[in-house]
Amino acid sequence: xxxxxxxxxxxxxxxxxxxxQKINKLIVRQGSLRWPVTDGIESIVEGQTxxxxxxxxxxxxxxLDRGSMLVHLGMSGSLRVVSAEAEWRKHDHIELQLVNGACxxxxxxxxxxxxxxxxxxxxxxxxxxxxxxxxxxxxxxxWRKAKARKMSVKPFIMDNKIVxxxxxxxxxxxxxxxGIRPDRPAGKISKQRYELLGSHIxxxxxxxxxxxxxxxxxxxxxxxxxxxxxxxxxxxxxxxKGCITCAGILKDIRLGQRSSVFCxxxxx
DNA sequence: CTTTCAGCCTGACGGC
DNA sequence: TGCCGTCAGGCTGAAA
Numbered sequence: 001x002x003x004x005x006x007x008x009x010x011x012x013x014x015x016x017x018x019x020x021q022k023i024n025k026l027i028v029r030q031g032s033l034r035w036p037v038t039d040g041i042e043s044i045v046e047g048q049t050x051x052x053x054x055x056x057x058x059x060x061x062x063x064l065d066r067g068s069m070l071v072h073l074g075m076s077g078s079l080r081v082v083s084a085e086a087e088w089r090k091h092d093h094i095e096l097q098l099v100n101g102a103c104x105x106x107x108x109x110x111x112x113x114x115x116x117x118x119x120x121x122x123x124x125x126x127x128x129x130x131x132x133x134x135x136x137x138x139x140x141x142x143w144r145k146a147k148a149r150k151m152s153v154k155p156f157i158m159d160n161k162i163v164x165x166x167x168x169x170x171x172x173x174x175x176x177x178x179g180i181r182p183d184r185p186a187g188k189i190s191k192q193r194y195e196l197l198g199s200h201i202x203x204x205x206x207x208x209x210x211x212x213x214x215x216x217x218x219x220x221x222x223x224x225x226x227x228x229x230x231x232x233x234x235x236x237x238x239x240x241k242g243c244i245t246c247a248g249i250l251k252d253i254r255l256g257q258r259s260s261v262f263c264x265x266x267x268x
Numbered sequence: 269c270t271t272t273c274a275g276c277c278t279g280a281c282g283g284c
Numbered sequence: 285t286g287c288c289g290t291c292a293g294g295c296t297g298a299a300a
Contacts, residue, residue, distance in 0.1 A: 001293060034276065034295075058294075075293045076278075091278085110277045112294065124295090151271070160295080168293070216292095257273075258293075 002073040004058055004132070004165030005208035006219050006227065010079050011055045013222025014104060017081050018062070021098040022049045028115075030093040033108065034074055037094070038117035045069065045117070050098075057128050057164035067119040074112030080105050081222045129163045132201050137163055139191070139198025146186040146194070153189060154182035155256035157201065166201060168258050169214055169236045174200040176235045181267045182260045183253060207232065235261040 002010070026045050031037035038044075048064040055061070060071040060079075071079070082103050094106035094115055106115060116122065130136035145162050146153075156162060158171050166174070175182050177200040180193060189197075213219055213227030216237070220226055234244050239252025243263040252261045 003294090032277095072294085074277090074295090108277095109279070110293085112277065114295095149270080155271095158294090256271095259291090 001075045001167070001169075001216060002058065002077060002219055003167035003170055003208075003214070004055075005170070005205055005229070006213035007055055007058045007060060007073060007165075008209050009213045009221050009227065010073070011053060011060055014060075014079055014081060015053045017100075017102040017222075018050045018096070018098055018104060019053055020049065020051070021100050021102065023047065023064070023096065024099045025095075025097040027095040027097070028093070029088070029095075030111070033093070033111050034072070034114045035116060037115050041069075041115075041117045056125055057131075057160060058167075059122075059124065061122075067117060068122070070114070070116045070118065070122045070124060071106070072114045072124075074108060074110060074114070076110040077106065077108035077113035078220050079222055080107065080220065080224050127161060129159075129161050132163050132165055132205055137198070137202075139195035142198055143189070143191045143194035146189065149186040151186050152183045152255050153180060153186045153197075154260055155258070156186035157197070158256075158258075163201070165205070168260075169216075169233070170201070170204050170208065172236045172261055173204045173234060176262060176267060177204065179267055181264075182255055182262050184268075235263065237261070 023045050026042045028037050028042060045064060050062050050064060052063040062069040082105050084101055084103055091109045092105050092107050096104040149156060154171050154175060157166050178197040180197060208214055208229040211227055211229035212221060214229040215226035216230060235250055238250050239261045241250055243250055243266060246265045248263055248265040250261050251264050252259055
């Protein structure tokens, strides 16, 4: 499922094909996504040029001459560069055709993603926390924001107002690498341990980007290939199996309605 | 203010 | 074999 690394992989893959290219046509076959695709978006974007493509949190932003398209891959979405004649597959919902002949297909079985248009700033981007891979983010910031918070540390680091882009997979992995139990109250963790957690969040996200992202079921990059980081996962999806460090049995608990796997021996 | 939780959606999987 | 219930997950907005 696309988290920050998978969105970054997608960005890198699509950018060369669409940057500075003029839009020939946008086709919306299924506009019923997480939010309805902006009404009339097809005629709005036709003839405009893609000035820049970027990522903020798990959103992709395509900046046009006037206004921008905001794309979210939800949980099962992917964007692929295909040829103009490529067959439409089941769950291909949107196609962006460029004048240079490239086509971008948006595929999303669960339809939790979105594809929105706005002339100004998108509401979705208004109240986001810092980017985890930027210098704006570190363990000290986590420690400062965690003061007096009773929430468990795992849902805390997954809160977009604290830091963006840390989803269930990478939260679990970063906590394991840091030796911190996911259910420890956020406000009761030392500054020193937060420094460790902050750097492990950066490391695990950077490593996942290098491996092409994590593919559990749906994710493929813009060429249709899976990522390889799942081979590196120490705890996510391994509840009941042996810890890679101490061989103890990994525990699977629910925090904030999310499955949270950890090692009771290695994580305190 | 903080925290919790329903709802959106499809496909995979287990039990019967 | 097929039907049904459950789960997975990001994000929002309402409720507590």
